[in-house]
Amino acid sequence: MASRPPEIKIPVPFEEALRRHEREIMRFLLRTTRDREDALDLFQETWLRAYRAYPRLDPDSSLRPWLFRIASNLCRNRLRELVRRGRVFADGDCPDREPRRDADGGGTAEFDLRRAIAALPARQGQAFAMRKFVGLEYREIAEALGCSEESARANVYQAVKKLKSLR
Amino acid sequence: MTTMDFEKELREFPAGRSGDESMLDPMLAEGRRRLSRALKRVARPQARVGEIDTPLGPLFVAESERGIVAVRFIDGADFDRELDALRARFDLAENRAAANKIGDEIRRHLAGDNSALAHRIDLSLVPSEFQRRTLRALLRIPRGSVTTYRALAEAVGAPDAQRAVGNTMASNPVPIYVPCHRVIRSDGSLGNYGGGVERKLVLLRAEGFRVGEALKLAKEVVLGHRETGIFCRPGCPAARRAKPGKTLIVADSSLARGMGMRPCRVCRPLQ
Numbered sequence: 294m295a296s297r298p299p300e301i302k303i304p305v306p307f308e309e310a311l312r313r314h315e316r317e318i319m320r321f322l323l324r325t326t327r328d329r330e331d332a333l334d335l336f337q338e339t340w341l342r343a344y345r346a347y348p349r350l351d352p353d354s355s356l357r358p359w360l361f362r363i364a365s366n367l368c369r370n371r372l373r374e375l376v377r378r379g380r381v382f383a384d385g386d387c388p389d390r391e392p393r394r395d396a397d398g399g400g401t402a403e404f405d406l407r408r409a410i411a412a413l414p415a416r417q418g419q420a421f422a423m424r425k426f427v428g429l430e431y432r433e434i435a436e437a438l439g440c441s442e443e444s445a446r447a448n449v450y451q452a453v454k455k456l457k458s459l460r
Numbered sequence: 461m462t463t464m465d466f467e468k469e470l471r472e473f474p475a476g477r478s479g480d481e482s483m484l485d486p487m488l489a490e491g492r493r494r495l496s497r498a499l500k501r502v503a504r505p506q507a508r509v510g511e512i513d514t515p516l517g518p519l520f521v522a523e524s525e526r527g528i529v530a531v532r533f534i535d536g537a538d539f540d541r542e543l544d545a546l547r548a549r550f551d552l553a554e555n556r557a558a559a560n561k562i563g564d565e566i567r568r569h570l571a572g573d574n575s576a577l578a579h580r581i582d583l584s585l586v587p588s589e590f591q592r593r594t595l596r597a598l599l600r601i602p603r604g605s606v607t608t609y610r611a612l613a614e615a616v617g618a619p620d621a622q623r624a625v626g627n628t629m630a631s632n633p634v635p636i637y638v639p640c641h642r643v644i645r646s647d648g649s650l651g652n653y654g655g656g657v658e659r660k661l662v663l664l665r666a667e668g669f670r671v672g673e674a675l676k677l678a679k680e681v682v683l684g685h686r687e688t689g690i691f692c693r694p695g696c697p698a699a700r701r702a703k704p705g706k707t708l709i710v711a712d713s714s715l716a717r718g719m720g721m722r723p724c725r726v727c728r729p730l731q
Contacts, residue, residue, distance in 0.1 A: 301511055301520060306553045319488055336491040341498055348547035
């Protein structure tokens with residue numbers, strides 16, 4: 294009758310996508326927002342948006358960067374909202390450059406690293422979190438942030454450089 | 461602090477001290493609970509989908525909880541668009557077993573089994589009430605008989621809507637099950653078919669029709685009246701008086717008798 298067409302591509306069921314990626318999305322959100330309630334809100338919003346847009350997702354495109362793109366866009370919007378309300382410092386306004394010390398005067402306390410990450414410019418902070426806390430490839434970070442792979446690499450590099458300089 | 465120390469601290473951050481990682485499990489449980497509540501408000505119905513091989517070529521089939529929602533010819537020009545439309549309305553999950561059951565029915569139907577197509581049908585992809593009404597009217601055209609675009613338009617109470625009926629046939633989401641192949645032109649020629657005229661020919665031949673070289677129904681067809689239960693030769697004056705919407709074109713007199721009809725006493729189609 295007719296020659297056999299190429300195989301039909303159907304994306305994995307949404308439930309399966311959720312099961313595969315929920316943990317790393319939650320980890321990314323928690324470490325980017327540093328607030329349990331914010332992370333839970335954004336977790337719900339990320340997956341709801343993903344669900345609504347899922348029928349339009351090209352089955353050939355990678356699911357993971359697409360999900361992180363949604364999550365990171367929501368984080369950026371939330372940050373802007375918080376900056377507008379004056380709850381957090383704007384990008385680049387480092388809260389305290391003096392490193393805090395442990396009570397015994399030893400190594401730098403974890404709190405410093407946390408605040409230092411918070412003070413990174415949004416894009417650098419997101420690229421850094423995706424790379425160091427979730428383990429995304431630079432290619433995936435680039436796809437998630439909508440930039441080139443070189444730019445993703447540069448953002449992570451700059452973030453690490455800044456964090457080291459604050460120590 | 462060395463680079464290695466810094467990398468170590470990053471790896472541990474903040475799991476080692478504040479226990480973010482251990483927070484994840486209860487947070488995920490809470491996140492899932494909130495999400496499932498939110499998804500209930502926006503959830504699309506589920507459809508089981510799969511690809512099947514049939515004598516008509518490879519088909520893509522989808523079945524919702526309510527019945528078969530789509531049967532598509534994969535090599536059709538609009539297949540991608542049709543798949544997108546299906547994805548917009550349903551959450552698709554591949555299910556070969558469900559698809560194979562549909563494939564079995566189609567194969568048995570083509571092999572001559574009158575009662576093979578047993579699945580229920582879900583017309584939720586059909587956009588308008590007129591189209592749903594027209595497709596439901598088609599379900600009353602039994603195997604071994606055909607109707608015309610004009611007669612079908614009349615049967616649904618819109619005698620001037622022959623073109624709209626044609627468009628409805630062209631966009632029928634569940635061909636074979638909703639037998640749009642059983643609609644032909646008033647001059648007896650086959651007309652078009654979404655899957656190609658070649659497939660229409662295969663389906664009609666499997667249902668007992670003989671179709672000549674010119675893609676016209678053979679002369680042995682008879683006209684059966686749905687209400688009187690009488691079948692006539694095509695030229696019978698009694699058949700000409702009948703409304704097209706009440707008349708079926710049956711493949712031959714033996715099939716008409718099999719449908720419970722009796723021959724006309726005026727034109728005597730059995731002689």
